[in-house]
Amino acid sequence: MKADILTEKHQLGLGGVAIGTAFEALTDGESYEVLQKAWDLGIRYYDTSPWYGLTKSERRFGNFLHGQNRDEFIFSTKVGRLFVEVPENEVPPTMWKAPLNYDFEHNYTADAIKRSIEESLERTRLNHIDIVYIHDLSEDQVGDRYPYFLKQAREGAFKILSELRSQGVIKAWGMGVNKIEPILDCIESADPDICLSATQYSILEHEDAVDRLLPAVKKAGVKLVSGAGFNSGFIAGRDRYNYTNVIPKGMKEKRDKINEIAKKYNTNILHAALHFVLAADEFASIIPGASKPDQVQDNINALNEKIPADFWKELKSEGLIYEKAQVPA
Numbered sequence: 001m002k003a004d005i006l007t008e009k010h011q012l013g014l015g016g017v018a019i020g021t022a023f024e025a026l027t028d029g030e031s032y033e034v035l036q037k038a039w040d041l042g043i044r045y046y047d048t049s050p051w052y053g054l055t056k057s058e059r060r061f062g063n064f065l066h067g068q069n070r071d072e073f074i075f076s077t078k079v080g081r082l083f084v085e086v087p088e089n090e091v092p093p094t095m096w097k098a099p100l101n102y103d104f105e106h107n108y109t110a111d112a113i114k115r116s117i118e119e120s121l122e123r124t125r126l127n128h129i130d131i132v133y134i135h136d137l138s139e140d141q142v143g144d145r146y147p148y149f150l151k152q153a154r155e156g157a158f159k160i161l162s163e164l165r166s167q168g169v170i171k172a173w174g175m176g177v178n179k180i181e182p183i184l185d186c187i188e189s190a191d192p193d194i195c196l197s198a199t200q201y202s203i204l205e206h207e208d209a210v211d212r213l214l215p216a217v218k219k220a221g222v223k224l225v226s227g228a229g230f231n232s233g234f235i236a237g238r239d240r241y242n243y244t245n246v247i248p249k250g251m252k253e254k255r256d257k258i259n260e261i262a263k264k265y266n267t268n269i270l271h272a273a274l275h276f277v278l279a280a281d282e283f284a285s286i287i288p289g290a291s292k293p294d295q296v297q298d299n300i301n302a303l304n305e306k307i308p309a310d311f312w313k314e315l316k317s318e319g320l321i322y323e324k325a326q327v328p329a
Helices: 028-040 056-065 110-124 139-155 157-166 181-189 207-220 251-264 269-279 293-304 309-317
Strands: 045-047 074-079 081-085 102-106 131-135 172-177 194-198 223-227 283-286
Touching: 028 056, 028 293, 056 074, 056 110, 074 110, 081 110, 102 139, 110 157, 131 157, 131 194, 139 157, 139 181, 157 172, 172 181, 181 194, 181 207, 194 207, 207 223, 251 269, 251 309, 269 283, 269 293
Parallel strands: 045 074, 074 131, 131 172, 172 194, 194 223, 223 283
Antiparallel strands: 081 102
16 A cells, blocks of 8 residues: 555554434434444444535544544545535435435535535544545446546546645545446556455355456555455345345345354354454455444454364365455465
């Protein structure tokens, strides 16, 4: 990584989607309990976005983290949307269960990026942001406007973030997206350090990333952080997949089969999923979200578990993991 910012102690972080009320209307108090548990257990990488809960998650992370020693943790947030306060009846429909009263627009110009960073600093009350991800600049979010916004980012976001990095305002930047193509497009025309790869690489679905994404980032010297490494809760048994209610055909059977094999080795698919992501050289960190303190504890337990090598061999022999995928040694 050009900016060697995420070290071994940042392998497991905390993502901010659940704290932004993606799946249930978490209260401030419940969110604080999750953040406190993460801190107490030694988690020192925290990732959020103003998008999550229409600025709610970012504020909650800031309310907790601004009271901690700033030198002790890495904080990342995202740019690409600007927010404006609106009356409650004008809040647009979103995936958030209890968002704040804001509307938003996508904007990847240099001025918008600078404004977004300034507003994130105000909301969080932190004195700097370590990593900035360009958020949701991908077809699944902006549709056929992708070429327009990519051009806007090439002329704006990519350049200004590199400038801010060289000035020491931020330490690193990259894409934060659900698709492979935007990361490849960014690498082709800019010099990102680290990209947040959400929904592209999990124990259940990783073939395309192994073939196209991982070789490209390795060649470019770019590291990856895994968002939605548990397919937004599907691996944990939730009835959703990558933030939607549409479960791909055959995926439940694949999940159940892997879990069945895992039980033979006294583990479970959730713990295996965490180790699978971190086994890839290109991934510096995985940042599962949590809506309850015990979920944070379980992620720590998973990180510290030693899964037998024979488990991975069996998954490969059964064709449940792509033959080219890295697995733990």
